[in-house]
Amino acid sequence: MHKKSPLRSDAQRNRERILDVALAELTRSSDAPLSVIAKKAGVGQGTFYRNFPNRESLVLEVYRYEVQHVRDAACQLLASQPPDRALREWMDRLVRFGMAKAGLADAIRKATSTLTSMAGVGPGPLTEAIALLLKANEDAGTIRPGVTPDDFLLAIAGLWQIDPHSDWESRAGRLMDLVMDGLRAGAPGR
Numbered sequence: 001m002h003k004k005s006p007l008r009s010d011a012q013r014n015r016e017r018i019l020d021v022a023l024a025e026l027t028r029s030s031d032a033p034l035s036v037i038a039k040k041a042g043v044g045q046g047t048f049y050r051n052f053p054n055r056e057s058l059v060l061e062v063y064r065y066e067v068q069h070v071r072d073a074a075c076q077l078l079a080s081q082p083p084d085r086a087l088r089e090w091m092d093r094l095v096r097f098g099m100a101k102a103g104l105a106d107a108i109r110k111a112t113s114t115l116t117s118m119a120g121v122g123p124g125p126l127t128e129a130i131a132l133l134l135k136a137n138e139d140a141g142t143i144r145p146g147v148t149p150d151d152f153l154l155a156i157a158g159l160w161q162i163d164p165h166s167d168w169e170s171r172a173g174r175l176m177d178l179v180m181d182g183l184r185a186g187a188p189g190r
Helices: 009-028 034-041 045-051 055-080 083-100 102-113 124-140 149-155 157-161 168-184
Strands: none
Touching: 009 034, 009 045, 009 055, 009 102, 034 045, 034 055, 055 083, 055 102, 055 124, 083 124, 083 157, 083 168, 124 149, 149 157, 149 168, 157 168
8 A cells, every 4th residue: 555655845745735824815715716825825726736636625635734733722722721721711711713714604605515525624622622621620620510512512502603704703702702601600629
């Protein structure tokens, strides 16, 4: 079996530059032209299409790239703060990710509407981050026991009903405070 070799460092930098520019451009407009993304990333069309043969592959990789950053933030916050403060701050980051990326969300919807499934794009890293934060808080006694990542996702589902083009920050912050208060209710350490 042929093993895929790792990207050379310059090829990896090109790929990361494309992803960074694509994130910014797709966040602004879900219909951002691929040629504009390639030009702003400073790569030729050949390099661009070698990395991302079509719009769908680019959009889905940008999504994975961003979700991984949100997932990594959970570990960083837990390393530097008490579990309940880490969870609440991570919730704010999740809100900013969801609200500030409205154009990216539109691009993901458009990209996946042409695909038969989103295999490999699901909530894996987000669910991992939620599980990590919930376990740390349960172990510390700062939230009620037995809360699952699915429970958490259902509890914050109202977040996705907020118009990202409105004054979403205060509404989302209030909603996350309510969710956090609910998680704390019945916590053994309170």
